[in-house]
Amino acid sequence: MRDTTPLHAFLNLARQLAREPCTELNWSRFVDLVDQMTAEAAIIVKLPVRTEKGASSRRSAIDPNDAQGIQTLYRRNRRRAVRVIISGEGMTCDIPTEEVEAHFRRVWAPSECDTSAYIPVEGREPMPSGPFSNAEVAKRLQKFENTAPGDDGLTYSHWRRLDPGCSILTEIINTCLRYRRVPAVWKRSVTVLIYKKGDVTDVTNWRPISLSRTLYKLYAGCIAGRLTDWLIRNRVLSPCQKGFLPADGAFEHVHTLNRSLEKARTGRADRCVAWLDISNAFGAIPHMALEAAISACGAGNGLVEIIRDLYDGASASVSVAAGTTAAIDIRSGIKQGCPLSGLLFILAIDPVVTAIQGEAELHRVLAFADDLCLIENSPEALQRSIDATRTRLRSIGPQLNAAKCASLHLSGCTPVGVRGTSFQVDGVLMKLLREGEAATFLGAQVGFNIVPRMASLAEITDIGLKIARSKLAPWQRIDALKTFFYPSTVHMQRMGTFSKSDWATIDRILRPELKKTFYLPQEASGEFLYGSAKRGGCGIRLLAEDSDIAAVDSSFKLLTSPDLRLASDAATHAKETTGRRLRKNADSTEVGLYLSGEENGVFRETRGYGGVTNVWSRARNASKRLGVSWTVDGDNTAITYDGAVLRRKQRREIMRTIRESLRLKRSETLTAKPDQGRAMECVAADLASTHFIKSGDFTRFADWRFIHRARLNLVPLNGSSSWRTGDRRCRRCGYTTESLSHVVDHCMRYTALYMARHNSIVARIKKAAGTRFQVIAENTTIGTQKLRPDLVIKRGKTVLIIDVTVPFDNRMAAFEVAARSKKEKYEQLRAELASEHGAAEVVPFIVGALGSWDPNNNKFMRQLCSRKYGDLMRKLCVSDTIRSSRNIYIEHITGVRQEPDLI
Known part of the structure; x- marks a missing residue:
């Protein structure tokens, strides 16, 4: 198929250069190609002309109460928009430019270190160095959240639009990989300063974040993904290090620390803990340490050369309120903001973590990137550590x-x-925690006799309300809640910081705001909000339910952790908790029964004992409420929910599996409802029917305000509900019952509007058919019966008789009846055309009046056009129909014509 993407003109040359020998001349040609493509991309996406560096780098402030401004920002940079809504624009650094430049010239100056700590490991296969596939690059590009771009102004969303198949991007990345170098302009970046805490005039209290070109970060991101897989597969890092790795490391570390303190408290032992802070952690790593760490771990010379090139000649200018510094060479330190930075850092300090842990059976150190927590059994041992x-x-x-x-x-x-x-660092006393005081470790409060701050529960609620009540478009509000707010609560749910009833309180507070976002009355079914997005629901989380799921998920992850120290201690802890409940030593079978919430047999006999609250008791209570059953048997540990058995290999799918199962049940409940479920049964049949909920594509605000309450049959009409009293007749034609189906599908007053709605769908089919089919007839009499199908099209010896119908969304049976009547109506014509041309088929094309897409249309869509255009056409047909039906409804209520062209 011919490439018609915006950057297709560069693809052939990119492929040619990718196959040429690695010479300086070919590299120069490649760099020129990338420069030309980048410049062309900027023109295609209509980037504003970038000015030269001025005296000030201050961004224009965004007012969260300016609807147009905040909605535009959300489309460009979701994370920043949410940050503005919650806490306003971030602080800008007012430290003089000269002082900032002098600081970073010192920090990034060349530095050396003792590389003897990096002991080479023999026998490891090096990290794979072969080319990336299109799928790998596309997957990595899709993962990136749109953030501030580099100096070329191009964002990830621009590249997704310019090269949707990642054809040319893959060629560029693989060429860089083959040469093990990147264009010099990719190494130039702008560093912005993000305030942490403390004195704002102290530059060390500002975190430097590098803003590089998105092409550079895509290249680094692909390598980071491959490096992560290699590190995990070869068990390169100490299991005490959890940072920047795909595991629930924060929860595991907090659990391990709390467990250690619990053992001391209940075992009449001492436990001494130190939380260590590293000054300028990333910036203090010399480049020679990076190369030594990569070489020693066995990743291979290829990765050493790639990293060396990324930093060779790298420079950055630092942006502050007063302006931007001159370019400063980065000759030491790791650039924060680069996808590789976290992995490089944990590789660099791994010898330290490994040495502290030693051969000890229990954890002596918990590391999460640069967060270090030391644990010892005596003050003397902790000071030595x-x-x-x-x-x-x-x-x-x-x-x-x-x-x-x-x-x-x-x-x-x-x-x-x-x-x-007291304990010291270089003779300086560390802060000593007293009873009731807490240290914040990986987002959790840790100490002795501490009480969870209820203020934090109010803060969580306030964040949700700020987003739900913001000036974002309604679909943006839902997306922001699902993307940022709800996921941010999972860590606290894992910790058991708050009870299920606390989370239920937040659900109750947010529910009316969610209904307002969908313009639903309060009597609207909650199943619509919390049902599965695969079945027409909104897919919003229930925090109370999530707290139960998180309790089950967290316990399972502890028992199946790849950290063998943690998994062994978790199994022992679970047996101890079960034994305390049973008043005897428990075996694995009894642990499984305990976690399953069993109340009969020996558990009935010992009811009232072992009333301890911990991760296992929370899992037991949650499993009982959810109906989860456990089998605890070492490597064969598994949970069973709703017929699905989830084992160690599925440990990362537990929350998603249980949550989606509960959502599907709610969707089934909704569609079974006699009133609010009728249209929703049709909506649930195909994802195209709700395509606009995520991004608002092809949807006006007016359509949004109408469609959700219409589908739930909650629009105000005389005959919309059976319980209404008074005059139920149609206010325009006097028909017996003024129902929504009557208004948008049957009231004779709006025949012309119904026809226009129908014709818009026919026009889209005709346009799509133009490239593959010949149109034989369009709305003209044909055959011996003189019937007038909407379209008759032909391809080869096959003729398709297409007739569009827009029935009301009154369960799927309505669509089936409509399709059957069309096939019966045109059966004789089909036979006549088949005898004349070779083969003929009747295609009833059905879209519900409330925008429900009939999945039976999809077979025809595959014949009609490409998959990509078919996806677009589904969305357009759905949105066009919703727009027309909304206009008909509003005209019916107000008497004001909504589509003047039809007068």
Whole structure:
């Protein structure tokens, strides 16, 4: 098939250069090609002409109460728009440019380290270095969230639109991979400063984030994906390091720490903990440490050369309120904001983490990127561990910041509580936690006798309300809640910070706002909001339900963790909890019954014992409510829910599986309802019927306000509900019952509008057929019966008789009746055309009056046009029909003509 994407003109040359020998001349030709393509891309997407660096780099402020401004920003950069809605525009750094430039010239100056800590590992297969497939590049591009672009102004969404199949992008990335180098302009970036906390005049309290070109980050992202897979497959990193890896590391670490403190409290033992802060962690890693770490771990010389090139000649200018610094060479440190930065950092400090842990059976260190937590059984041991960590870190570059470190000494000996033992970093005392005080570790509050801040529950609610009440378009509000708000609560649900009833309170507060977003009255069925998006629902999470699912999911992940220390301790802890409940040593079978919520047999006999609250008791209560059953048997541990058995290999699918199953049940409940479920049964039949809920494509605000309440039969009409009293007749034609089906499908007053709606669908079919079919007849009499089908088209020896109908969405039976009547009507004509041309078929093309797409249309769509155009046409037909039906309804209510062209 001929490539017609906007950048197709560059594809042949890109493919040619990708197959040429690796020479400097060919590299120069490739760089020129990339420059030309980038410039052409900027023209195609109509980027504004970028001005030269001026005196100020301050972005124009976005007012969250300006609907047009915040909606435009959300389309361009969702994350920033939500940040503006929740907390306003971020602070800008007012430190003088000269001071900032001097600081970063010092930070990025060349530095050295002792590379003897990186001990080479033999026998590992190096990281794969072959070319990336189109699918790999497309998957990586799709994962990227639209954020601030580099100096070329091109975002990820631009590239997705310009090269949807990633044909030319794949050629470019593979050429860079083959040469193990990138164009020099890709190495230039702008660094923005994000305020952390502390004194705003101290530049070290601002986090530097690099804004690079999206092509550079796509290339680095593809390599990062491959490197991640290699690190996990070869077990390269210490299992104590969880940062930047695809696992529930934050939850596992917090659980491990809490478990260690619990053991001390209940076992009459001491536990000493130190939370260490690394000054300028990423910026303190010398480049020679990166190369040594990659070489020693066995990733191969290819990756060493790739990373060396990325930093060779790299430079950045730092943007502050007063302007932008001159370009500064980055000759040390890791660029934050690069997709590879996290992986490079954890590789660089892995010898430190491995050395601290040693051969100990229990965790002595918990690492999450640069967050380090040391655990020892005595004050002396903890101080030695702190000193060793400081020394080892300093040998490779980073240093500890004593002012931001904290410690806790908990004793289980009588009196149980916190001891006042102090610890030092380089002679400087660390903050000592007292009873009731907490340290924030990976988003969780950790300490002794601490009480969860109810203020944080109010803060969560406030964030949800701010988004739900914002000036975003309604579909943007739903997307923001689903993308940013609900996922942000999962970590706290895993921790069990708040009870299910607390989460239910937030659900109750948000529910009216969600209904307002869909312009639904409060009597609208909640199943519509919380039903499956695959069945016409909105797919919004229920936080109370999610808290139960998270409890089950978290317990299963502990028992099946790839961290063997954690998995072993989790199994022991589960047995202890079950044994406490049964008042005896429990076996694996009894653990499974306990987690399943079993109340009979021996559990009935010991009811009232073992009333401890922990991760396992929460899982037990949640499993009982959800109907989850457990089998606990080492590597064969599994849970069963709704007939599905989920084992270790499916450990990352548990939340999604259970949540979607519950959503589907709610959707079934909705479609079974005699009033609100009639149209929704038709809507649920095909995803095209609800395509606009996610992005509002081809949908006016007026259509949005109408369609959801119309599909639930909640529009105000005289005869819309059987319980209404008074005059139920049609206010325009006097028909017995003024129902929605009468108004949008049967009232003779609007015959012309019905015909226009019908004809718009016919026109779209005719347009789509133009490239593959010959139109024999259009709305003209044909055959011995003198029938007038909408279209008769021919391809080869096959003739298709197409007749469009727009029945009311009164369950799928209405569509089936409509299709059957069309086939019966045109059967004789079909036989006549078949005898004349060879083969003929009647195609009833059905779209419900409320925009329900009949899935039986899809077979014909595959014949009619390409898959891509077919997807577009489905959306257009649905949206066109909704628009027309809304106009008919509003004209019926107001008497004001909505489509003047039809007068």
